[in-house]
Amino acid sequence: xxxxxxxxxxxxxxxxxxxxxxxxxxxxxxxxxxxxxxxxxxxxxxxxxxxxxxxxxxxxxxxxxxxxxxxxxxxxxxxxxxxxxxxxxxxxxxxxxxxxxxxxxxxxxxxxxxxxxxxxxxxxxxxxxxxxxxxxxxxxxxxxxxxxxxxxxxxxxxxxxxxxxxxxxxxxxxxxxxxxxxxxxxxxxxxxxxxxxxxxxxxxxxxxxxxxxxxxxxxxxxxxxx
Amino acid sequence: xxxxxxxxxxxxxxxxxxxxxxxxxxxxxxxxxxxxxxxxxxxxxxxxxxxxxxxxxxxxxxxxxxxxxxxxxxxxxxxxxxxxxxxxxxxxxxxxxxxxxxxxxxxxxxxxxxxxxxxxxxxxxxxxxxxxxxxxxxxxxxxxxxxxxxxxxxxxxxxxxxxxxxxxxxxxxxxxxxxxxxxxxxxxxxxxxxxxxxxxxxxxxxxxxxxxxxxxxxxxxxxxxx
DNA sequence: CGGCGGCTTGATCGGTCTCAAGTACGGTGG
DNA sequence: CCACCGTACTTGAGACCGATCAAGCCGCCG
Numbered sequence: 001x002x003x004x005x006x007x008x009x010x011x012x013x014x015x016x017x018x019x020x021x022x023x024x025x026x027x028x029x030x031x032x033x034x035x036x037x038x039x040x041x042x043x044x045x046x047x048x049x050x051x052x053x054x055x056x057x058x059x060x061x062x063x064x065x066x067x068x069x070x071x072x073x074x075x076x077x078x079x080x081x082x083x084x085x086x087x088x089x090x091x092x093x094x095x096x097x098x099x100x101x102x103x104x105x106x107x108x109x110x111x112x113x114x115x116x117x118x119x120x121x122x123x124x125x126x127x128x129x130x131x132x133x134x135x136x137x138x139x140x141x142x143x144x145x146x147x148x149x150x151x152x153x154x155x156x157x158x159x160x161x162x163x164x165x166x167x168x169x170x171x172x173x174x175x176x177x178x179x180x181x182x183x184x185x186x187x188x189x190x191x192x193x194x195x196x197x198x199x200x201x202x203x204x205x206x207x208x209x210x211x212x213x214x215x216x217x218x219x220x221x222x223x224x225x226x
Numbered sequence: 227x228x229x230x231x232x233x234x235x236x237x238x239x240x241x242x243x244x245x246x247x248x249x250x251x252x253x254x255x256x257x258x259x260x261x262x263x264x265x266x267x268x269x270x271x272x273x274x275x276x277x278x279x280x281x282x283x284x285x286x287x288x289x290x291x292x293x294x295x296x297x298x299x300x301x302x303x304x305x306x307x308x309x310x311x312x313x314x315x316x317x318x319x320x321x322x323x324x325x326x327x328x329x330x331x332x333x334x335x336x337x338x339x340x341x342x343x344x345x346x347x348x349x350x351x352x353x354x355x356x357x358x359x360x361x362x363x364x365x366x367x368x369x370x371x372x373x374x375x376x377x378x379x380x381x382x383x384x385x386x387x388x389x390x391x392x393x394x395x396x397x398x399x400x401x402x403x404x405x406x407x408x409x410x411x412x413x414x415x416x417x418x419x420x421x422x423x424x425x426x427x428x429x430x431x432x433x434x435x436x437x438x439x440x441x442x443x444x445x446x447x448x449x450x451x452x
Numbered sequence: 453c454g455g456c457g458g459c460t461t462g463a464t465c466g467g468t469c470t471c472a473a474g475t476a477c478g479g480t481g482g
Numbered sequence: 483c484c485a486c487c488g489t490a491c492t493t494g495a496g497a498c499c500g501a502t503c504a505a506g507c508c509g510c511c512g
Binding site: 180181182192193196197199200213 | 489490491492493
Binding site for chain 2: 457458459460
């Protein structure tokens, strides 16, 4: 798979540039052609992909693994803005600097695409421009849903998180969590202890099953969405 | 002022359509030309501009007054996503239905622009397309800042709200609040009582002055941002 | 003057955080 | 194969912050 891109065997520093760039697919370019303009890179677990306030020279697409984008607040708290799963794009932040940092949650392969090439292409091709807009809009929708999450109770947040992850996984009735509890806590604006407790409660109420700490089986969907 | 648009004297129902649409400014169209494609309408305090899940046929720009966009959760809680002040656009939600409801906080004049005309124009004119993208991106940034707000303590949220409003007002050292406490509470994910208490505390700590309940004078900026 | 909506203030309750142990699991080296 | 270790996770007890419930106050308009 991925014959068009070379997957680096050495995990590169985040500031290093992709080694190969492919000539763009000329004028019949659209959504998928973006992927031909990038190079795949491997990132190890917890490795930084880019830092907050770094120039946003690249766009990224997850090939395999999980990525978290986050911000560290002045007092040290960390807010995770999103988890990016295979197929998701990230790093679209408008403005020339990233608003968040990005790290690999697990060992990951990431397609890295030069931003300037995409923007230039969008200037010539309205389909690409529309695609960029749609990607930003989808990010906005995700952020809106996340915002709604943050005003709910701890149990509701954890339940909503499980449902969100279930929707995004192959089997919508079970989730294999790729991230540790601390990441979930920082995503939901809770502490790791509260996340753990809420999962236990949901299991006690038969809403879910916990065969292992990283695996969740959905038992009673309405108990989660209620 | 506003010689190009007719301001309705009767506040129309939200489902009514703007009475006049202006021919678009042809090919030299850009940002400002959007405004020539709309009609101004008057909305009374608390009047609905559009409802959640209504088809998103129009874009809106605040001429005067204040608008809130919000969502009602299943249990009746209301989350205000944003306050829109004069000059702000809203209703850009991508997808063909609005993700939020919109209401006038105060009596307001709103420029109403047919969405299809703008999108069609964007398909021909890359500047307009870029402008649409930028508007969405700015909305995304605002949403991100709002999300960060929601994980902070009550005092930090209220302080951040004051700073945000001060930035957006003419005189950055004083704010004239156009919305009641309940709206602030629903924006910050707090109760009206907590908002009131935090304002009192900030006044006691000499961070702000409260000449009246709707007016805030900033006294010590670092006490607010810390 | 009376009444009402918006705001403030007070007392108590409950949910989440904090601090502190204790447990399960995976990897490494003997 | 097992002993050991470190990391991740769970569980418990108590403190604290913000919600809730309940009065009271202020400004405005009739």
